[in-house]
Amino acid sequence: MIAQLTAAHRGPEWTARYGCTPWCVLDHAGADGTPGWHQGPRATVLAPTRYADSAPGDGPGLVLAARVTTVNQDADVFGIESQLWVEIDSMVLELDVAEADVLISRLEEFLPKLRVLRDQLAEASEGDRPADEAAEAAWLALPAEPVA
Numbered sequence: 280m281i282a283q284l285t286a287a288h289r290g291p292e293w294t295a296r297y298g299c300t301p302w303c304v305l306d307h308a309g310a311d312g313t314p315g316w317h318q319g320p321r322a323t324v325l326a327p328t329r330y331a332d333s334a335p336g337d338g339p340g341l342v343l344a345a346r347v348t349t350v351n352q353d354a355d356v357f358g359i360e361s362q363l364w365v366e367i368d369s370m371v372l373e374l375d376v377a378e379a380d381v382l383i384s385r386l387e388e389f390l391p392k393l394r395v396l397r398d399q400l401a402e403a404s405e406g407d408r409p410a411d412e413a414a415e416a417a418w419l420a421l422p423a424e425p426v427a
Contacts, residue, residue, distance in 0.1 A: 283304040283320050284304065284306075285301060285302050285303060285304055285319075285320075286299035286300065286301055286302070286303040286304075286317075287301035287302070293307075293308075297313065297317075298315075298317075298351055299317050300317050300319070300349055302319040302320070302347065303317035303318065303319065303349075304318060304319060304320050305317060305318055314352065315350065315351055315352020315353065315354075316348060316349065316350040316351065316352065317348070317349045317351070318346050318347070318348045318349075318364075319346050319347040319348075320346065321344050321345070321346045322344065322345050322346065323341060323343070323344045324341075324342045324343040324344070325339045325340070325341060325342065326339045326340045326341070326342050327339065341366070343365065343366070343367060344365070344366040345363055345364065345365045345366070346363070346364055347361060347362070347363055347364075348361065348362055348363075348364045348373075349361040362374055362375060363375075363376075363378075363379045365382065
């Protein structure tokens, strides 16, 4: 993973010019422009394999991502708001500290349940076997039954 350059790494002049938090990784002077918001590094969880409905050649999908975001544009008018932005698929949860604590608690409650399901899967999959490719091709070639 490539380490991202933070505002603290860019120096005090950068931080003062763009009103950055020390952990901001946005390139306000380049690709990210000069927005009145700041984002920290993104933490991610990738799936161990690609999604079932993904296109051939796609890699593992993103399961979850999160980063701290501070919006401080026109702070004297609109104030300053910092949140934990959590990405789930194409949706984003914008959480305050208390809501982040609830999400963390719920994820911690979920992990033991996921481990139980994993153990059930290990037991259930003991009798699994691959398809017979020739039999599958013959079955797919059969004419469809007429619908009455």
